[in-house]
Amino acid sequence: MRIEDEIKNIIEKKDYDFWEFLKKAYENNIKLDIGHFILLNILIGVNDLYHKLSEKFGEEEARKILERNKIFAKNSDFISGEFLKDYIDRKSRVAVHNRIKDLKTLGFKIESKSGPFGGYKIVGYPEWFKK
Structure with a gap:
């Protein structure tokens, strides 16, 4: 399993109901951009990948694998803001923070x-979201 391939698959995955997502954003007066969808895909996908790696190698080794690939912050199971900002093509982690805040407003439970x-x-996840 190549982590780079897994990340590419995560970003390209689009399994959730796009229209329901847009409806909820509209109801909450949130202006979405592609960065919201990319971040959500990464958050969900890396979480799934971490669990998959944990089953195969154990939690500690799974965390280290993701840390070595600069996905997780050092000594942490949190996805690095640096990693996320690169995928939404922004120079600042503030852009990540703002989109995370919007996702929280939509009902996603995201720890920061x-x-x-x-x-x-x-x-x-919010009740309306079908993962």
Whole structure:
């Protein structure tokens, strides 16, 4: 399993109901861009990948694999803001933070942690969202 291939597949995955997503954004007065969808795909996909790797290698080794690939922040199971910003083609992690805030407004449960061991991880989904 190549992590690079897994990440590419994660970003290209589009399994959720696009129209329901747009409807909820409209109801909450959130202006979406492709970055919202990319971040959501990465948060969900990396979470799934972490669980898959954990089953195969154990949680600690899975975390280290994702850390070595600069997906997880150092000594953490949070997805690095640096990693995320590169995928939405922005120079600032503020762009990531703003989109994460929007996703939280839509009902996604996303934990945020600041500092060098920080980042983001998805821990729950709104009822309307079909994963």
